Amino acid sequence: MASRSTQILEAAARVIARRGVRGLRVEELAAEAGVSTALIYYHFKDRTGVLRQTLEFISDRAERYTAGRAPGDPPLTPREELEGALLLELQDTAEVRENSSAWGELRASAVFDEVLREDLARATLDWVQEVAALLGRVVPMAPASSLASSAERLTALLEGLSMRWLSGGVRLHHARDLLLGAVDAELSALRQG
């Protein structure tokens, strides 16, 4: 069973995905989570504390998305692992939609409000380094700086495509194809040095 603080963070992610960061008021969060406002202040100190912990919660949750592979499936090649890890963010499930909407909102809110910038930068860096590691398994001879740049581009593209998909500007299948095309182009460039 989820702890009380996890229950509050789950509710916060739902509220942000539905109504945006500005729509998150502690009173409404308490109602959504079915707890008292006092408990929220006890666990997170203030609204900023809630936002920072929700950002971390959302990043962690994205790392646990599954691609629906069965235990007996053959092992993936490094390239399949890379593509799979990126495509996990472009899946039409309630969890991915909610998580990506909330992430986009937290990112957008940092344009106006400096409080989340450092946490966002840290979460983005973790993600970039994870993708750079996967790219390095596909093209081990590529310099680390080139792998990092490719990873920055692929993750920024994924954020851009994800927002287009969630805002109805591109179909999911097409967004996935566009992303795979970028993986192709980046891998060719890495191989050519």
Place this chain on the structure above:
Amino acid sequence: MASRSTQILEAAARVIARRGVRGLRVEELAAEAGVSTALIYYHFKDRTGVLRQTLEFISDRAERYTAGRAPGDPPLTPREELEGALLLELQDTAEVRENSSAWGELRASAVFDEVLREDLARATLDWVQEVAALLGRVVPMAPASSLASSAERLTALLEGLSMRWLSGGVRLHHARDLLLGAVDAELSALRQG
């Protein structure tokens, strides 16, 4: 001198860039623009009318960004034109910051609210086709569908990088380098068919 409706749209872009789409109330817009609410309703019918016209205003304004070229400068190569057109969106000027922040907010609001989706899709398509035309001048033998896919990727990447830059996640100079790297990778892929 700007017409009254342009004056209102300029104020709307400022308000959205500063406080987000949800922060745009007709009363506050009237105060910011220095006009009566009646005049806003007269020109735009309702708040949705304001949002739709502001989106168009922002798209048009982005097309008029200049790269500070003097009349006597030598003509650009097709590749320089392509890179120049994309890099215009990553400039540290008040106008670009305001325009890009407002665009990001309008895009994010369409995740929750369907009303802007069609206008956003139209503005995005215009932009994609313009970039595809510039790509086609660099690689005229590439199929139109490949040019369109490259243009979709480059513009989605630009949106992603722009949000990272505006939210403090990446330095401007580095965002520009990452974008130029993507242009390189896309052009190589287009040339190899």
